[in-house]
Amino acid sequence: MASGKAVDAVYKVKIPAAAAKLRELYYMAHFMHSHAAHFYALAAPDFVVGPDAPPAERNILGLIGKVGLDLGREVIRQREITQLVQQMVGGRATHPVWNLPGGVSRALSGENLETIKGFVPGLVAFGELGLKLFEDIVLKNKAYLDIVLGDGYELVTNYMGLVDDRNRVTFYDGAVRVVDPDGVEIDRYRESEYLAHVAEHVEPYSYLKFPYLKKLGWQGFKEGKGTSLYQAAPLARLNAADGMATPKAQAAYEKMYATFGGKPVHKLMAHHWARLIELLYAAERLAELAADPEILDPNVRVIPSATPSEGIGIIEAPRGTLTHHFVTDERGIVTKANLIVGTTNNNAPISMAVKKAAQKFIGAGGEATNGLLNMVEMAFRIFDPCFSCATHSLPGQMPLTIELKNAAGETMRTISRS
Amino acid sequence: MKTLVLGLGNTILRDDGIGIYAVRALAGRVDGAADCRESECAGLDLVEMLRGYDRALIVDSIQLEGEDPGTVFRLKPDDLRITARLASLHDIDLVTALALGRRLGFAMPADVTVYAVQVADALTLGEECTEAVAGVLPGLVDEIAGEISGGGCAKISRPLGERKRRDA
Numbered sequence: 001m002a003s004g005k006a007v008d009a010v011y012k013v014k015i016p017a018a019a020a021k022l023r024e025l026y027y028m029a030h031f032m033h034s035h036a037a038h039f040y041a042l043a044a045p046d047f048v049v050g051p052d053a054p055p056a057e058r059n060i061l062g063l064i065g066k067v068g069l070d071l072g073r074e075v076i077r078q079r080e081i082t083q084l085v086q087q088m089v090g091g092r093a094t095h096p097v098w099n100l101p102g103g104v105s106r107a108l109s110g111e112n113l114e115t116i117k118g119f120v121p122g123l124v125a126f127g128e129l130g131l132k133l134f135e136d137i138v139l140k141n142k143a144y145l146d147i148v149l150g151d152g153y154e155l156v157t158n159y160m161g162l163v164d165d166r167n168r169v170t171f172y173d174g175a176v177r178v179v180d181p182d183g184v185e186i187d188r189y190r191e192s193e194y195l196a197h198v199a200e201h202v203e204p205y206s207y208l209k210f211p212y213l214k215k216l217g218w219q220g221f222k223e224g225k226g227t228s229l230y231q232a233a234p235l236a237r238l239n240a241a242d243g244m245a246t247p248k249a250q251a252a253y254e255k256m257y258a259t260f261g262g263k264p265v266h267k268l269m270a271h272h273w274a275r276l277i278e279l280l281y282a283a284e285r286l287a288e289l290a291a292d293p294e295i296l297d298p299n300v301r302v303i304p305s306a307t308p309s310e311g312i313g314i315i316e317a318p319r320g321t322l323t324h325h326f327v328t329d330e331r332g333i334v335t336k337a338n339l340i341v342g343t344t345n346n347n348a349p350i351s352m353a354v355k356k357a358a359q360k361f362i363g364a365g366g367e368a369t370n371g372l373l374n375m376v377e378m379a380f381r382i383f384d385p386c387f388s389c390a391t392h393s394l395p396g397q398m399p400l401t402i403e404l405k406n407a408a409g410e411t412m413r414t415i416s417r418s
Numbered sequence: 419m420k421t422l423v424l425g426l427g428n429t430i431l432r433d434d435g436i437g438i439y440a441v442r443a444l445a446g447r448v449d450g451a452a453d454c455r456e457s458e459c460a461g462l463d464l465v466e467m468l469r470g471y472d473r474a475l476i477v478d479s480i481q482l483e484g485e486d487p488g489t490v491f492r493l494k495p496d497d498l499r500i501t502a503r504l505a506s507l508h509d510i511d512l513v514t515a516l517a518l519g520r521r522l523g524f525a526m527p528a529d530v531t532v533y534a535v536q537v538a539d540a541l542t543l544g545e546e547c548t549e550a551v552a553g554v555l556p557g558l559v560d561e562i563a564g565e566i567s568g569g570g571c572a573k574i575s576r577p578l579g580e581r582k583r584r585d586a
Contacts, residue, residue, distance in 0.1 A: 079462055095430075
């Protein structure tokens with residue numbers, strides 16, 4: 001979606017309104033199944049089965065063992081439906097070839113729209129189900145609530161997210177807004193301006209860069225007011241905005257901030273809560289788009305006529321603000337490309353969150369049990385990181401090594417998982 | 419026996435498309451004996467894709483250290499935490515998908531085999547496999563077609579236990 005918008009800019013073409021709505025409709029379905037996979041398969045088992053439960057039980061099987069088979073069937077069914085929506089709108093659920101410079105390759109048929117409308121009540125109910133589950137299982141359980149509200153998972157940074165013209169969360173198009181740790185807007189830019197606002201620091205030990213706010217300069221891995229680091233993931237989007245653009249999601253947004261006593265929220269476990277609010281927003285926004293008469297407009301593409309040159313596209317990916325920047329020759333052949341993917345934005349915050357969790361839960365001279373190791377991993381998991389996208393590497397494995405060092409820097413113990 | 423042949427991959431990343439190409443080549447040869455399906459997804463989607471089949475033959479790419487490009491490994495689900503799409507940091511793996519489907523009461527295949535082809539290049543944009551990987555496609559298709567028909571065929575695949583570097 002970001003590359004589609006970037007290529008529109010490369011060809012200097014404004015796409016028809018119906019094309020933008022179809023792209024957004026497709027994208028809302030994507031957001032739903034991406035967030036659902038993360039919450040139900042990866043995040044919820046930590047809370048439902050327990051953070052210190054054996055790994056063999058702390059998974060989606062353990063989750064449905066506790067919550068019930070109906071939930072599992074509903075997750076599978078609604079994910080299947082959202083991908084079906086994507087197929088009906090864009091031909092394929094993954095790697096569609098329908099998103100073209102100047103719009104999309106085909107209009108939505110009335111028959112497919114009616115089918116999608118039939119799915120809407122179930123999708124919105126599925127969005128509400130996640131929030132109810134979170135409330136019942138996490139918020140009503142003191143031990144888990146203590147984890148959410150405790151200082152083991154806390155990081156004070158700036159927050160980034162796309163907002164609409166009323167500063168409400170949006171995923172497909174808008175202005176990038178950044179607020180400081182007090183919630184005050186400190187930066188705002190449109191796609192074409194990103195290079196003046198964001199820069200990428202390089203460390204020799206990592207393929208992955210460390211973005212920061214250019215006007216504040218690279219200050220290292222420092223949190224707190226004045227830091228140039230920012231988060232760009234579900235909680236960051238909600239912190240950076242003034243609200244949600246749909247009613248049920250807005251009510252959930254208000255409830256979350258009331259629970260924390262205001263905004264912005266720096267408790268990292270709130271990313272899970274924010275992710276579920278976004279899932280509900282995506283369902284409601286999907287419903288709005290399906291009800292919009294313009295969605296059936298057959299005018300879905302403007303054939304580009306300008307000579308291609310350079311373009312930038314920005315969207316909110318499930319894991320954070322996604323920027324695509326292409327420079328082409330006069331034939332449209334890409335000569336330069338830069339991508340700042342969702343996870344890349346969060347590289348420094350992830351590193352710092354993991355370190356803080358390790359220091360908090362393992363502590364000086366502490367014993368790193370499997371449960372504590374998982375508590376550290378939970379700091380990583382809240383960002384739903386996609387390192388294969390961020391580093392363009394596909395190892396298919398997640399090795400983890402923790403070295404426990406004493407005050408002299410000597411390694412006391414190493415724990416590894418291949 | 420209801421059989422699915424599932425090709426996983428991405429046809430714009432050179433050798434990563436081998437699973438898709440294999441399934442496309444098989445489609446005309448196994449009419450009625452198996453359903454042929456291709457996908458660029460895995461994870462939770464596997465539950466729906468595999469549901470209702472007695473047997474599943476999955477073709478995917480693999481990237482193991484020290485192996486020769488074009489080597490075809492024959493894996494069983496328990497081996498499977500090492501291919502690009504069948505193990506993921508933000509989704510479930512094949513073993514979990516099979517167990518989840520069964521726990522939910524779905525009919526999941528009892529017999530699952532994965533043919534994993536060692537890639538030479540799965541990171542460069544391109545719609546053709548490298549020579550080494552393209553070269554094994556006919557033999558791989560013959561082997562899978564023989565497996566489906568029960569007629570047998572020379573095997574070019576080898577068990578994962580025969581990888582060169584067991585410690586890699």
